[in-house]
Amino acid sequence: MNTSPLTLLVMGVSGSGKSHIGKLLAQAVHAEFIDADDHHSENSIAKMARGEPLNDSDRQGWLLTLADLYRDYRAQGKDIVIGCSALKHRYRDVLRQGAPELHILYLHGSRTVLLERLGGRSGHFFTGEHMLNSQLTDLEMPDETEAVRLDIRQPPEQIVADFLSRSGIQR
Numbered sequence: 001m002n003t004s005p006l007t008l009l010v011m012g013v014s015g016s017g018k019s020h021i022g023k024l025l026a027q028a029v030h031a032e033f034i035d036a037d038d039h040h041s042e043n044s045i046a047k048m049a050r051g052e053p054l055n056d057s058d059r060q061g062w063l064l065t066l067a068d069l070y071r072d073y074r075a076q077g078k079d080i081v082i083g084c085s086a087l088k089h090r091y092r093d094v095l096r097q098g099a100p101e102l103h104i105l106y107l108h109g110s111r112t113v114l115l116e117r118l119g120g121r122s123g124h125f126f127t128g129e130h131m132l133n134s135q136l137t138d139l140e141m142p143d144e145t146e147a148v149r150l151d152i153r154q155p156p157e158q159i160v161a162d163f164l165s166r167s168g169i170q171r
Ligand SMILES: Nc1ncnc2c1ncn2[C@@H]1O[C@H](COP(=O)(O)OP(=O)(O)O)[C@@H](O)[C@H]1O
Pocket: 012, 013, 014, 015, 016, 017, 018, 019, 020, 021, 083, 117, 118, 120, 121, 152, 153, 154, 155, 156, 159
């Protein structure tokens, strides 16, 4: 059995279920869950609160921080699940700098379902429809060699079970 620390990423646009599924996945493998949203700079949070989408330069330091988190957890022998949009190939390359054996769950959904999900959520700093549009424009979907892609219309428990079986993770 492989005992090296698990490094997992749950990715997708806003409303795809990264936080919800990421927490369930972390429970299932007894790992810690980290929400990338908790690591945005104050500037980025203020920018999103004004309804302005983030750009590459806003995301750069944030992604490096997340890569460092993967590195720290690996160094301590601890399993970690991060929920992060990780929209572009080069963003995921930054994350892999801290986690060379990153297992990725890509949560895929239509714009219609995503908007429904965002509409059902309250108390979150990210709400605008045009912000979702911007993320869908930025999104560079991973292919099947990079990630396990699952449909967000499935029940959360099913998504977690399918991901674990398709990525061959046993914990
Ligand atoms: N597979 C699913 N089926 C039904 N509802 C879901 C599913 N995944 C997430 N949700 C719900 O959709 C909303 C958005 O999920 P959330 O985890 O906040 O997304 P994200 O972190 O990607 O923005 C939440 O209300 C969450 O409970």
